[in-house]
Amino acid sequence: MKKVIKLSMIAMVATLVVGCASTSDIENLQSQIDGLKTSVASASSDAQSAHTAADDAAAKAAAAEAAANRAAQFAQDTNSKLDNLFKKSMLK
Numbered sequence: 001m002k003k004v005i006k007l008s009m010i011a012m013v014a015t016l017v018v019g020c021a022s023t024s025d026i027e028n029l030q031s032q033i034d035g036l037k038t039s040v041a042s043a044s045s046d047a048q049s050a051h052t053a054a055d056d057a058a059a060k061a062a063a064a065e066a067a068a069n070r071a072a073q074f075a076q077d078t079n080s081k082l083d084n085l086f087k088k089s090m091l092k
Contacts, residue, residue, distance in 0.1 A: 001043050008036055 012029050 001039065005036055005040070008032055 012032075
């Protein structure tokens, strides 16, 4: 995207330096600039959507990690209880 903008700016400068610009040349450049503005706005919108999706994914990952940590803690507690029951049964 940046490459397209740079190339269009170089083309615009080259056109102005090479000779006098006619009204149709200026209109053509303006339409190209407008097209680039639209492309930049679209890219910005896409980037914002991607950022939002990444934030959502990070939140879901954090929730999944918390759930996994709770499950691991429950498993550890259960193992501890089972070990205590086994030790009590061995003492009898």
